[in-house]
Amino acid sequence: MKTIPGILIRPVSTFRGMRDDSPFRAILSFGILFTLFIILSYAWFIEKAYSYGESPFSFSELLFMMPGYARMQLSLLLFLAIFLTEVHISVYILGGRNGLGQTLKAVLYGLTPLLLLGYIEEINLVLSFWSVALIAVGIKELHGISTVRSVVASVVPALLFVVFVFFMFFTFVL
Numbered sequence: 001m002k003t004i005p006g007i008l009i010r011p012v013s014t015f016r017g018m019r020d021d022s023p024f025r026a027i028l029s030f031g032i033l034f035t036l037f038i039i040l041s042y043a044w045f046i047e048k049a050y051s052y053g054e055s056p057f058s059f060s061e062l063l064f065m066m067p068g069y070a071r072m073q074l075s076l077l078l079f080l081a082i083f084l085t086e087v088h089i090s091v092y093i094l095g096g097r098n099g100l101g102q103t104l105k106a107v108l109y110g111l112t113p114l115l116l117l118g119y120i121e122e123i124n125l126v127l128s129f130w131s132v133a134l135i136a137v138g139i140k141e142l143h144g145i146s147t148v149r150s151v152v153a154s155v156v157p158a159l160l161f162v163v164f165v166f167f168m169f170f171t172f173v174l
Contacts (some may be wrong), residue, residue, distance in 0.1 A: 005053055007112045013021035023101040030108040033115035038073045041119035086157035094153050096143030106138025132158045
């Protein structure tokens with residue numbers, strides 16, 4: 001797991017060093033971090049529920065809600081698949097020809113800050129920008145394209161993703 005501190009502290013050299021790594025390592029690392037994210041975000045939810053004094057839920061109700069909460073968080077994997085597809089299409093259009101595995105590593109490792117602390121609402125937006133920047137660094141290093149192209153290949157899909165999420169929200173909620 002030395003990759004995680006490397007991504008956070010020395011992303012350029014860490015991404016350079018993983019060109020020949022299997023995408024399976026990225027998937028395994030993401031799976032561990034995503035599981036940790038689900039647990040910590042639920043603990044954060046419980047803490048917020050009790051921080052305002054009397055919680056609207058009993059402790060047993062909160063435990064009962066946990067599987068549903070986990071399923072809701074697991075639905076984020078569908079959004080991740082959509083985002084990954086958007087990024088890879090962008091990378092390919094902009095000249096990256098090193099394959100989906102390299103894009104997968106850039107995206108999954110780039111999401112590290114969000115998975116570690118993204119459940120904290122107060123810093124979530126900053127972590128989102130940091131993750132997009134890390135994805136751009138990963139794309140640049142793993143696909144060997146220019147900085148401008150890697151930024152475009154990560155920022156445009158991120159913006160499209162935000163528009164997609166807002167559209168889905170307003171479609172289903174309103």
